[in-house]
Amino acid sequence: MKKIGLVKEPAFETRICFLPKEVKQLTQLLEIGVQVEKGLGEGLGISDTEYKEAGASLQSREDVLNNSDYILSINEVTDLMLDGKQNVLIGIFNMLFYPKRAEKYLDKNTTVYSLDLLPRTTLAQSMDVLSSMASIAGYKAVLKATSHYNSSFPMFTTAAGTLNPAKVLVLGAGVAGLQAIATAKRLGAIVEAFDVRKSAGEEVRSLGAKFVEVEGAEEAKDAGGYAVTQSEEYLKKQKELIHERIRNANIVICTANIPGKKAPLLLEKRSIDAMKSGSVIIDMAAEQGGNCEMTQAGETITYNNVTIVGNSHLSREVSQSASQLLSTNYYNFLKYLVQSTKEDDVLLEKSKVIDNGTITKPLLTNKFELA
Known part of the structure; x- marks a missing residue:
């Protein structure tokens, strides 16, 4: 019987990728065993007993890593033993942006699936970890902005006078941007949004x-719904438009990213x-360089009395909901992989x-050689 291994994430990670509900579904559907590192769900208030009742066996980390055919994680498993035993590692590794992460697996009997590379197709929708986390993060970005903004979001009309609503500018209207727009509107803000894709x-x-929008943007049909790199002339016009709109904005939510490349x-x-x-300013693209020139990844700074939050991992601050979505995504991918x-x-x-x-990716090979 094949075995799946679930191990604890690093200390900075608040989410987990597989919950007891999906463990139970998996063991009932497939002839497959699930091994769980003791204490896996304690950060979310999930006991070992819940995993055991779902059909998993509780093991030490070493035993899980040494005796599993499939290892599931969100982040890199740095202590994975690559001693000749065949392993399949499934996670969200962003190797196109961090090619050196591939180094340890070269010439080893290991296969790695990175779910951030799943195609944006109808078939893959139920496994789309990026969309799941982007939606959660877009929501959280607006809530974080409200906690740093020292005025109200909606308009207030009182006997003492009227308070004007906040003006929000969202840069990038992908999954995260659209969720940020919806959340800001629900809170009563006036919202504008920019995206290079006319279709947005x-x-x-x-x-x-x-x-x-700025006229003349380049769009690629095979970009999977993502934005593509634009011409210098377009970028100049784009920056001028944003410069003009930002004068009136109280809140700016930055979500623009290009997969595997530095953020625009x-x-x-x-x-x-x-x-x-x-x-x-909430810069969700901070880890990949940021949409804002002054952003510092992982930091909240104040420049010229403007608060700039550089955070590409806002879904970690909504860990319960994020884990529920991830667990469904991972379950659907694993089921598809095993049954394919x-x-x-x-x-x-x-x-x-x-x-x-x-x-297996020529683009990653090129980046790895240059890194």
């Missing part, structure tokens, strides 16, 4: 926000200098980064 305009307007710089220092005192009988399965090939110690 309809979704933005459907949420009650104003769509601002949208907010220059001169634009931040033009912002109102007390404004707040296709020789050339597009979904699995897209997400497979390393096949028995060999890098």
Whole structure:
């Protein structure tokens, strides 16, 4: 019988990738065993007993890593033993941006699937970890902005006078951006949104926000719904438009990212200098360079009386909900992987980064050689 191993995440990680509910579904559906490191769910208030009652066996970390055919995690498992035993590692490793993470698996009997590389297709929707986490993070970004903003979001009309609603500018109208728009609107803010993709305009307007755009953007049909790198001329026009709009904004939510590449710089220092005192910027692209020139990844700073929060992992601050979504995503992927009988399965090939110690992605190979 094949065995799945679930181990604790590093101390900085608040989420877990597999909950007891999905363990029970998996053991009932497939002839497969599940081994869980003791204390796996304690950060979420999930006891070892709940995992045991779901059908898992409780083991030490060493035993789980040494005796599992599939290892599931969110982050890298740095103490995974690569001693010749065949392993399949499944996680969210972002190796296109951090190619050195692939080094330890080269020439080893290990296959690595990175779920951030799943194609954005109908078949893969139920496994789409990026969309799940982006939605949670977009919601949390607005709530975090409210905690740093020293005025109200909705309009208040009182006997003492009227308080104007906050003006929110969202940069990037992907999953995170759309959730940020919806959340800000629910809180009563006036919302504008920018995206290089003209196709995003309809979704933005459907949420009650104003769509601002620069004509002449390049779009690629095979980009999976993501933005693509733009021309220098377009980028210049884009920065001027954002500079103009940001003067009136109280809150800016930055969500623009290009998979495997540095995040586009949208907010220059001169634009931040033009912002109102007390404004707040939440930069969700911080880890990949940030959309804001002054962003410091993992830090909250104040520049010219503007608060700038650099946080690419906001879903960790909504760990219960994030873990529920991740658990469903991982369950659906694992079920698909185990049951797949296709020789050339597009979904699995897209997400497979390393096949028995060999890098499968030419782009990653190039980056690894240059890193």
